[in-house]
Amino acid sequence: MMTVSVSPLRRALARVGAQEDLNFLLTNRLPRRLATRFMGWFSRIEQPLVRDLSIATWRLFCDVDLSDAREARFPSLHAAFIRALRPGARPIAADPAILTSPSDAILGAHGRIEAGRLLQIKGLSYRLIELLGGDAQLAEAHEGGSYATLRLTAGMYHRFHAPHDLRVESVRHIWGDTWNVNPIALKRVEALFCRNERAVLRLRVAEAGHAVTLVPVAAILVAGLRLGFLPEGAALRRTGGQTLPCTARLAKGDEMGWFEHGSTIVVLAPAGFTLLPDLTEGRRLRMGEPLMRLPPAAQAG
Structure with missing residues (x-):
């Protein structure tokens, strides 16, 4: 009975560990500076097709909410990344304490x-x-x-x-x-x-x-x-x-x-x-x- 209950748990933990290892490998074992410079260049491309595909891919893999952005459209992926908010979108706790x-x-x-x-x-x-x-x-x-x-x-x-x-x-x-x-x-x-x-x-x-x-x-x-x-x-x-x-x-x-x-x-x-x-x-x-x-x-x- 112990074997039946523990074995699925071990397999689940092993899967989680493998997924984490893959995530770490993909996001850290590549040339980090080179990838960062490339992303800085690519995200600034102001070509409509590149922009639309980039933002769509970004939204596919990330939890992105642009409904509170000041602008409705963006010239590039970079502009969407650094978007400003519409006035009042973030109430500020006024208490001086x-x-x-x-x-x-x-x-x-x-x-x-x-x-x-x-x-x-x-x-x-x-x-x-x-x-x-x-x-x-x-x-x-x-x-x-x-x-x-x-x-x-x-x-x-x-x-x-x-x-x-x-x-x-x-x-x-x-x-x-x-x-x-x-x-x-x-x-x-x-x-x-x-x-x-x-x-x-x-x-x-x-x-x-x-x-x-x-x-x-x-x-x-x-x-x-x-x-x-x-x-x-x-x-x-x-x-x-x-x-x-x-x-x-x-x-x-x-x-x-x-x-x-x-x-x-x-x-x-x-x-x-x-x-x-x-x-x-x-x-x-x-x-x-x-x-x-x-x-x-x-x-x-």
Whole structure:
């Protein structure tokens, strides 16, 4: 009787494992940079037949909803990827005690930053200082704080927005690889977020002096990151990893930038910030929905 019940389970697990191995092989064992450059070129082709077939293929393999887009038609696949939303499509939680999700996303690993480490996925952690490109002072500022990993899938809205009234203090681009950031890759590649190309955006929220950091992480087919508030945003890779001072002020919900496909944003907050208790891994969030609660002193400010 035990053999009859366990054998189908083993076969099912084996099939899942084989599918995950194939997914990992197809999305990571090809020339990632070459594939990403090709996709960047191909997606910008503004030929109607190429555009229509590309968008149709994209919608076939991804859960894409263009009903809330500002435009009804797009000149290219790339334009559809980076679409803007029609006004009012994403209500913003106005409560000043709330830090909102900067993007549409699936909530991944989240919790408290302890001993300088964060979970990448259950059972696998990475060092915060490595994610931040060796910035020990910034890593220390977030010790004991909260973090949330927000994964943007290929079909999601790809722009990200200010999670609170804030000023941007600095931006730093960190060169890296373009591993896929889906759960299959997260289980197989140690410290994946610390390997990929990314940017570190240092923010101050609510005029209370609290440091919040956003780390947008690029991925295969995605490694284009644009920051609308920064003149150098169109050429971050040319900054050579320098920290770029910034004085931009943004209101809650203002657009900050966009990915050119889909990827991940790691949200880092200092001690005193708490994640909303009803948030669970795998939950789909929309930009502007509550993510964290500010410390009481910050709320009073």
